Amino acid sequence: MESVRTCVGCRARASRSSLLRVVAIDSALIPDERAAIPGRGAWVHPTLECAETAIRRRAFVRALRVSGSPDAQTLIDHLQRNG
Template sequence: MESVRTCVGCRTRAPRSALLRVVAVDSAVVPDTRASMPGRGAWVHETSECVESAIRRRAFVRALRASGPLDTQTIEKYLQRTKG
């Protein structure tokens, strides 16, 4: 049985394989496509709606327990590359 995670954008539960893990590296949100980077991670659907919702609600900052604002340009560029 596959483990289940909650998307920080839409707050729905989904299998781990359906979500993208992200981590904070030097105050930037970075996609962890292999889900193997060290540190605390957050899970989000690979859709612009979920990522934008997480950014708007500051969910990445809370989930990754960051002490300040996070740069989300890397994850936004990753989504544009994979979807467009």
């Protein structure tokens, strides 16, 4: 049975393989496609809609326990290229 995670954007539960793990490195949100980067991770559907909702709701800040507002440009660029 595959692991189930909750998308920080839409709050829907989904299988781990259908979500994208995001980590914060130097206050930047970095997509972790292989889910191998050490540290806290937040899970989001690989869509701009869910990512933008999570950014607007400050869900990444809470889930990753970072202070301030993280730079989401790397994540947005990744989703635009691959979405």
